[in-house]
Amino acid sequence: MDVVGILIVAFVAGTLGGMVGVGGGVLFVPGLVVLMDLSQLEAEATSLVAVVAVGAVGAWRQHGYGNLRLNDALAIGLLSPLGVAIGVVAANEMPERTLELLFAALSLYFATGLAIRALRGPERPSPARSPQ
């Protein structure tokens, strides 16, 4: 067990979560497995405790900055479990490797869209109003 190590990983995961709007599980889970001797299943379950807090505080901070669309968040939050249930059934029907490759393909699809967006440079300000 490496308590100092996991505290550092948790801070970095939270920072990443705030930067890009994820819960931080992508770092919590390997951190808990490697540094806290949890099984993969226990680590995934345990990481969710911190993810709830990261999401709540992060959303509250972004709300303060005027960056929260609560209706969209509620729609996604409440519809996702439905999608998860369908996904779990589908995932059990296909080989693990197929699942990994499908997920990788989906990730690359989104990465391409975001990279194109990032490379196009800063958004133009809305049509300039000439000074009156």
Add this chain to the structure above:
Amino acid sequence: MPLLILWLGHREREATGTSLAAIVIIALLGVIGHGALGNVDLAKGLLITPPAVAGVVAGTALQQRVPERAVSAVFAVLLVVSAAVLVF
């Protein structure tokens, strides 16, 4: 987060805020489900929570100071790394 930006027309900062709020609901359901099955190590979960919360406060503050497109770029890198880990 990519869904919100690419399909629902959110700006980067809005997408991260909205995504974090949605994650609360999803993760809460997950904690309840896993908790009932006895998979949650609450002590370790509570150990990582304070530094994670400090991190998210720092991360959101930092995000207000970088260009929105940079947020897309960081997320794109994150997705490529995660895809590579899955494939290899």
